[in-house]
Amino acid sequence: MSSSFHQSPNAASALGVEEQLRYARHLILPEIGLDGQRKLRQASVLVIGAGGLGTPALLYLAAAGVGRLGIIDPDRVELSNLQRQVLYDTAGCGAAKVEHARDRLLALNPHLQIDVYPEAFTLANAARLVEAYDLLIEGSDRFATKYLVNDACALAGKPYVGASIRAFSGMLSVYAAPGGPCYRCLFPEPPGPETVPSCAQAGVLGTVPGLFGTLQAHEALKLILGIGEPLIGTLLTVDLLAMRFQKPRLPRDPDCPVCGEAPTIRALAETEWVCADTSELQTDGRPATVRTMSTDGLPWLGLEAGRRRPALRWIDVRTEAEFAAGHIPGAEHVPLDRIESLPARVGPDEELLLYCQRGERTVRAYRLLGERLKGRLSLLEGGYEAWLRVGPAGNRR
Numbered sequence: 001m002s003s004s005f006h007q008s009p010n011a012a013s014a015l016g017v018e019e020q021l022r023y024a025r026h027l028i029l030p031e032i033g034l035d036g037q038r039k040l041r042q043a044s045v046l047v048i049g050a051g052g053l054g055t056p057a058l059l060y061l062a063a064a065g066v067g068r069l070g071i072i073d074p075d076r077v078e079l080s081n082l083q084r085q086v087l088y089d090t091a092g093c094g095a096a097k098v099e100h101a102r103d104r105l106l107a108l109n110p111h112l113q114i115d116v117y118p119e120a121f122t123l124a125n126a127a128r129l130v131e132a133y134d135l136l137i138e139g140s141d142r143f144a145t146k147y148l149v150n151d152a153c154a155l156a157g158k159p160y161v162g163a164s165i166r167a168f169s170g171m172l173s174v175y176a177a178p179g180g181p182c183y184r185c186l187f188p189e190p191p192g193p194e195t196v197p198s199c200a201q202a203g204v205l206g207t208v209p210g211l212f213g214t215l216q217a218h219e220a221l222k223l224i225l226g227i228g229e230p231l232i233g234t235l236l237t238v239d240l241l242a243m244r245f246q247k248p249r250l251p252r253d254p255d256c257p258v259c260g261e262a263p264t265i266r267a268l269a270e271t272e273w274v275c276a277d278t279s280e281l282q283t284d285g286r287p288a289t290v291r292t293m294s295t296d297g298l299p300w301l302g303l304e305a306g307r308r309r310p311a312l313r314w315i316d317v318r319t320e321a322e323f324a325a326g327h328i329p330g331a332e333h334v335p336l337d338r339i340e341s342l343p344a345r346v347g348p349d350e351e352l353l354l355y356c357q358r359g360e361r362t363v364r365a366y367r368l369l370g371e372r373l374k375g376r377l378s379l380l381e382g383g384y385e386a387w388l389r390v391g392p393a394g395n396r397r
Contacts, residue, residue, distance in 0.1 A: 052209030053139030
């Protein structure tokens, strides 16, 4: 295939000595050579999400010499990121991801322009950002973002490399390329939020996003260079426990709502997919305020909590494996899939404080218990991870 990306007429005709040494292994490949390395230098890629997928993708794009990289992510580096987000280190915990990523990438390759956006990819900035780059890599863990990226790219005619991972498996494709399918051809509508656990809930082996992020960078380089057979119209799925690779065809859907023959989506709009929120839920179609406890001033140990509030019971709704790995002392274990049996064991004067790993699953527990235990449920903001950060004695680490 040939590259369709615009190449600046002002591109230097030769590489400097340092660049020739840096990219020597590219230059000897007949599929790349000097012309290909120029294409990489003049290309621009926006990476959406500097997490498990985005960080390995950024490392290889920077090392390859992609001249302009954009990084958008609103988060800060956390200790729990380091098991898979290989661009960061322990000393960087607390720093903005985009800033830390830029510093590390420029240390790897100082010949780059790196734009950083310490914000979320939203309806307000989507069209502007998509227009500013040749192609995108989508590494978000939010379905609302995935659909917004897809629709923005499909409407703008910009290809992007999207991936999704979970536990020991994942999938990857090039979406919204001219003549190819988009993400909505595969999944026309987002799933219900209660049916899709996040990596924080389901877990993921660190090498899984590492592989898929690297493959995303690989597909982006193929698109820029115009070589090989990019995954346009093909979905790569990998089960890494069985080491099973499959490549089913992904045809363009003529009835797709955004890229089909009679599209119904003609302008960007927020996808109606609501992430779990511990401050407000919809009950019978109306907002319902949920009581929450923050880590500030919380009675930490279960026995201590019992002395202060004898009727307060701590309920851990995580899995058996999570509870065995660590839990708040004094907490009872009632996994989410058995939570509906709990009301029968709650006394008339007892109150419950629910927690999970980060807070999302307690919202689902509330939906299941709220009507039967109305006014007697509280949710721990930030879950077990928030408790770990503060520490059992209540001293912030």
